[in-house]
Amino acid sequence: METNKNLSILDIIGIGLIRKKIFQNIPSFNDISNFSKTCKWINSIIQSESISRNVVLYKDYQFIGIKINEESTKNEDTFNIPSFDNIEFINVKKNYQELMNEKYFFGEIISSKIYIKFCLYNEIKKLEGNDYVLFINKIVEKINLSSESRKNAKCLSLWNDMVDHNINLYMISCLKHDNIQRIEVSNNFLNGDIEVYKKNNNNIFNGFPKFNEFVIDFSIPIFPIYKFDNILENNDVLEYIMKDLSKINNLVLILNHTTTDNILFNKYIFNIYKIAKKYGINIKYTFGYYQKSANAIISISKTSNYFIFKDNLTSISCSLENSTEFLEIIILSQHLYNLQNLQLTFNYFDIKKNLKKMIILNYKYLSFKHCKKLKNVTFIIDYIKSPELNNLEKEKIVERNLKYLSSLMGENVEILKLINFNNLTKNVIEELNKFMPNIKFLETMYVLYECPLSLNLFKNLKFLRCITKGQLQIPKTLKLFSIRQFEDKKNESNKYENGEVIKMYKESFTKCIKSENEEYIFFNNILHWDVYKNLVQNFNCN
Structure with a gap:
C-alpha cells in the first residue's frame, strides 16, 4: 500500500483523532485563535470543534516593601539618612511574572482589565546625593514594567506612601x-519640590508613547486634610505637571473625587481644575463611590465649585438612604449632559411611594432620559441594611423600585448591572427591556430569576454574566455567556445538579473556559476571542 507523501495540514487536521490530539497540545485560546486565522478552511474546522480550557483570572497587583535592613537599624544615624547599600527591597506578594513562570499550568492566563497596579510601602524618610538616583532606579527595576508578560497592558496604577514626594x-x-494608555495615581503624586523636578530635566511621560488618560484618585486622600492648606499656597508642581500633560495629544485628565464636603479639600481639587483648564487640558470628573451616602454628594453639589464641574461630570456612584436623597440626586442630574456612568445602591424603602407622600409635584417629570451619553447603569440592593420586613414585603419593594428606576432611563443605556436581587420577575425584565431596549451587556450578580425564559425578552443582548442558581434559557442573540452557580454545601445533590446545568450550557456553545472559582465562560466564534478576552479582562474586577 502506497502512502501519499503530499498530505497538507488540512488533510491532517481533517482526521478526527489527529485533530483532537493537535488541539489537546495547544494550551490557550489565544494560540487556537491565531491558528484559526491561517486560512478559512482551518477556521471552519476549528469553529465546529468543541474545545475546553482552564483559565486563571489573575489580578496583576504587585506590592513592593522598602525598608532599612535589620543590621542598619541599630545605627540611629543610618536610620535617619541611610545609604543605598543599607536599603532592602522586598516583593511582598507573588507577582505576575512569577505566575507566568509556572510552566505546569496548561490553559489561559488572563490579567484583569489589562491593568497593572503597584503599591509601594516605604519606610525610608530621606536620601542624599547619588543614593537618590540609585534608589529610584532600583524601584523601576523591581516594578519590571517592560517584562514580556506585561507587554499588552493598557493601564498602570501607582500607589505609594512615600514620605519624600519628589520620588x-x-x-x-x-x-x-x-x-500604556492610562496612568492612575494617588493624590500625593502632585506634591514635591519643583527644583528637584527641574533638575531631572525630562518630560515626565516620555516613556509612554500611547499615553492619553491621566487619573488623579482622591477616593482615599493620602494627605491629611490639614496639609491641603499648605499645598494650595504652592502651585509650582501642579503647573509643572499640567504643562507636561498639555504636550500630549488628545489627553484627558480624570479627577476621581472622594465624597467629602471638607472646604480645603474641595478648594484643592478646584485648584487642579483651574490650572488644567489654563493649559487647555480636557477634564472628566467622577463623583462618589458606593460605600458613601448620597448625602455627601448632595453637600458638594450645593457648592459653587459643582456648577463649574458639572459639564465635566461623567460618573456618579452612591448609596441612597432614603427617597429624599434620591430626589436630590435626580435633580442634580438634570444638569449633567455628559453623564456616562450611574451606580445607585439602595435598601428596602419604596422610592416612588415616598416621593408621592412628600407631595413633590414635579417628580413625575424628573428622569435620566436627557442624559444622552449615559451608557452604563448599575443597581445594587444593600441587603445588610434590612428593616423588620418579611421576605415577601422586601421583594415587592425591590420590584417596585426596579420598575420605577427603569422608567427613568433612556434608550441609550447599553450596559446594565444588577446585584443582590433575590427574585427577578418576568414583569421587571419586561420593564427593563421596555425603557432600555438597547442593552447589549447584562451582568446579574447574586440574582435569582423567577422565570428561566425571561432573558429572551432582551432582543439585543450580546453578552451575559451571571452568578445565579438553576438553569437559564440562553437568548439566541448571545455571543458570550459567563456563569457561576450558587453552591449549597449542605445539599449533597447540589454539586451534581450544577454539573448537569453546565453540561446543558455546553450543548449551546462549542468553546468553554473554566476559572479556578468555578466560573464558566462560553462562546462559539474563535475569531472573536480577542474581543471576548477583553470583556473577561474588564469584568474580572469583582
Whole structure:
C-alpha cells in the first residue's frame, strides 16, 4: 500500500483523532485563535470543534516593601539618612511574572482589565546625593514594567506612601512602556519640590508613547486634610505637571473625587481644575463611590465649585438612604449632559411611594432620559441594611423600585448591572427591556430569576454574566455567556445538579473556559476571542 507523501495540514487536521490530539497540545485560546486565522478552511474546522480550557483570572497587583535592613537599624544615624547599600527591597506578594513562570499550568492566563497596579510601602524618610538616583532606579527595576508578560497592558496604577514626594514623578519619568494608555495615581503624586523636578530635566511621560488618560484618585486622600492648606499656597508642581500633560495629544485628565464636603479639600481639587483648564487640558470628573451616602454628594453639589464641574461630570456612584436623597440626586442630574456612568445602591424603602407622600409635584417629570451619553447603569440592593420586613414585603419593594428606576432611563443605556436581587420577575425584565431596549451587556450578580425564559425578552443582548442558581434559557442573540452557580454545601445533590446545568450550557456553545472559582465562560466564534478576552479582562474586577 502506497502512502501519499503530499498530505497538507488540512488533510491532517481533517482526521478526527489527529485533530483532537493537535488541539489537546495547544494550551490557550489565544494560540487556537491565531491558528484559526491561517486560512478559512482551518477556521471552519476549528469553529465546529468543541474545545475546553482552564483559565486563571489573575489580578496583576504587585506590592513592593522598602525598608532599612535589620543590621542598619541599630545605627540611629543610618536610620535617619541611610545609604543605598543599607536599603532592602522586598516583593511582598507573588507577582505576575512569577505566575507566568509556572510552566505546569496548561490553559489561559488572563490579567484583569489589562491593568497593572503597584503599591509601594516605604519606610525610608530621606536620601542624599547619588543614593537618590540609585534608589529610584532600583524601584523601576523591581516594578519590571517592560517584562514580556506585561507587554499588552493598557493601564498602570501607582500607589505609594512615600514620605519624600519628589520620588513620585521622578519615578514615572524613568518608566517605559509602549502600550500604556492610562496612568492612575494617588493624590500625593502632585506634591514635591519643583527644583528637584527641574533638575531631572525630562518630560515626565516620555516613556509612554500611547499615553492619553491621566487619573488623579482622591477616593482615599493620602494627605491629611490639614496639609491641603499648605499645598494650595504652592502651585509650582501642579503647573509643572499640567504643562507636561498639555504636550500630549488628545489627553484627558480624570479627577476621581472622594465624597467629602471638607472646604480645603474641595478648594484643592478646584485648584487642579483651574490650572488644567489654563493649559487647555480636557477634564472628566467622577463623583462618589458606593460605600458613601448620597448625602455627601448632595453637600458638594450645593457648592459653587459643582456648577463649574458639572459639564465635566461623567460618573456618579452612591448609596441612597432614603427617597429624599434620591430626589436630590435626580435633580442634580438634570444638569449633567455628559453623564456616562450611574451606580445607585439602595435598601428596602419604596422610592416612588415616598416621593408621592412628600407631595413633590414635579417628580413625575424628573428622569435620566436627557442624559444622552449615559451608557452604563448599575443597581445594587444593600441587603445588610434590612428593616423588620418579611421576605415577601422586601421583594415587592425591590420590584417596585426596579420598575420605577427603569422608567427613568433612556434608550441609550447599553450596559446594565444588577446585584443582590433575590427574585427577578418576568414583569421587571419586561420593564427593563421596555425603557432600555438597547442593552447589549447584562451582568446579574447574586440574582435569582423567577422565570428561566425571561432573558429572551432582551432582543439585543450580546453578552451575559451571571452568578445565579438553576438553569437559564440562553437568548439566541448571545455571543458570550459567563456563569457561576450558587453552591449549597449542605445539599449533597447540589454539586451534581450544577454539573448537569453546565453540561446543558455546553450543548449551546462549542468553546468553554473554566476559572479556578468555578466560573464558566462560553462562546462559539474563535475569531472573536480577542474581543471576548477583553470583556473577561474588564469584568474580572469583582
